[in-house]
């Protein structure tokens with residue numbers, strides 16, 4: 043079954059916006075240094091609200107040593123919460139500075155449960171995990187989005203969950219050549235083999251690290267059926 047929920051108007055962003063600069067423009071071609079600045083500017087902010095979805099779906103406040111892959115972890119604001127809740131965390135990010143910041147923030151007692159990888163989303167061999175969490179990250183795979191999503195979903199263990207965010211066609215950044223946007227049809231195709239699919243579509247005007255913009259995203263959660 044697929045549940046579709048649509049929201050417009052005011053949406054609580056959680057810690058989505060970065061504090062690094064409100065005047066600079068998004069310059070995706072700045073590549074590495076853009077994401078380094080993003081990680082530096084967002085380290086220590088509140089976890090994004092999508093983490094709550096992941097925690098609810100997975101009984102995630104009781105990590106029970108399960109493995110979560112945090113795809114595009116940035117500075118690790120969500121990874122640190124997951125570690126604290128008893129998960130083992132594999133944090134993946136293409137930006138070395140983001141991983142460096144995350145590693146510097148992990149309390150010594152939790153460090154043995156954290157593994158990190160500096161890698162693109164599409165070219166990575168992932169272990170299976172009880173949760174694959176991809177907050178505001180997969181759209182930046184650009185032309186590699188299809189491969190990146192399939193790689194992420196392949197990593198979801200039986201009875202495990204995917205929770206992630208994809209951008210829709212009305213997002214201001216749809217015009218950016220290296221940011222991928224999708225429609226519900228593509229999402230349904232990718233998630234066809236999974237169960238308990240919920241697609242929460244949200245559209246609103248709000249702040250971003252590069253100034254005010256129109257946000258259009260799908261918060262997608264789905265569970266891989268158990269093995270019979």
Ligand SMILES: C[S@@+](CC[C@H](N)C(=O)[O-])C[C@H]1O[C@@H](n2cnc3c(N)ncnc32)[C@H](O)[C@@H]1O
Pocket residue numbers: 058077078080081084090113114115116117134135136137140161162163164176177178179182183
């Ligand atoms: C907008 S940030 C999101 C960070 C965090 N997940 C959050 O919700 O705030 C996107 C992250 O994805 C990483 N990223 C962007 N494109 C990537 C790619 N193709 N492969 C791996 N990481 C990428 C960036 O370095 C950055 O840390």
